[in-house]
Amino acid sequence: MRVLVSTYESVAPDLDEEEREALAALARAGTAMRTSYALDHYGQDGVRITLRQYCTQEGEERWAVVYEGPESTEVTDSADRAEADAAYEDEVRSMVEYGGDAPAWTESDVPGVPIAAYRVVVERQIEGAWDREEVATHLGQTLRVGAHEVDGDDVTDLTKAAAVIARTLAAAQRGDNHDALLSEAVGEPTLTDVVGVFRVTVTWVGEDGEATFTASHAVPEERPTAQQIEEYRRRLTQIAQDQEREFAGHSEETGRL
Structure with a gap:
């Protein structure tokens, strides 16, 4: 698999940065063929791994594995669909085997992967x-x-x-x-x-x-209670007065400069 974008891995040395970014953009916009995702405890995407089919500007058909996580992202691709499928499944399974903060997959099409209970x-x-x-x-x-x-x-x-x-x-x-x-x-x-x-x-x-x-x-x-409301009102008033004094002092200093 050719590494186009990665937070941790070395990228493909035979492509310059502009070429890698252009291919990664095409890959991310490609057709989703397979996907696995895990929601975090806020109900938002925690980790999403997608196998996408796309074409280069020269018309070459390629398959990309796009990993999107809270702290990292990675896009790898291949001209071989079988290689890309294997890489996709390995990536999904590795998240489970890693343990620790690994996701409980909400949905996955990889056989044998545990789904969130x-x-x-x-x-x-x-x-x-x-x-x-x-x-x-x-x-x-x-x-x-x-x-x-x-x-x-x-x-x-x-x-x-x-x-x-x-x-x-x-x-x-x-x-x-x-x-x-x-x-x-x-x-x-x-x-x-x-x-x-x-x-x-x-x-x-x-x-x-x-x-x-x-x-x-x-x-x-x-x-x-009425007493709590009055105390809160006094506290807000005190904060406002302190801020006014601080602002006035800052203005005087600025005027002397």
């Missing part, structure tokens, strides 16, 4: 309406949803997994709701939504099919 959908109730928030996939027993890790010991019983995640997210949201209500009370823009309920659906994908469990958990309501 857990699929998690999180929805939030905001002002009475449901908002689908995240989709996550996981291979092991420890679940992560967004920035929140759920202890694997709590979810070995799949019937409890959805409830555990919903409870974890609701507890983490409690402080955010309180801060948003404080900002709202003093007329400041809110940085987060006030969430009333989390609804979580966990699907277990196994050899015998799928099993789905859904649970909801309300976010404990903690409305700020």
Whole structure:
């Protein structure tokens, strides 16, 4: 396989940089023949490996393996479809064999590659309406949803997994709701939504099919007291005054220069 672009590997020495970039652009825009991808715990592409067919500017048909990850990218190609197929499958399998931060594939057409066992959908109730928030996939027993890790010991019983995640997210949201209500009370823009309920659906994908469990958990309501609102208002006023003094001092220094 010829290396056109790589974060870590040496690129093809017989091509100059302009030629490699042009071929890599054609390869990335080529027709997808095979693909494997893994979603991260935010529901976004974590790793995607694609076998693409493309033609060079001279009309030569080639096949490229395009790797796209969070910290690296690589494009390799070959005039031999069989060689490219083998390279694609080796790349997908190597991500599993590597372990550690290797992805649990959400979808893959490589035989024998383990697919993520857990699929998690999180929805939030905001002002009475449901908002689908995240989709996550996981291979092991420890679940992560967004920035929140759920202890694997709590979810070995799949019937409890959805409830555990919903409870974890609701507890983490409690402080955010309180801060948003404080900002709202003093007329400041809110940085987060006030969430009333989390609804979580966990699907277990196994050899015998799928099993789905859904649970909801309300976010404990903690409305700020009048005293908390007044203290928050005073704190904002103090911050604004400090910033004004700092700006005035900076302006005086600038004027003396």
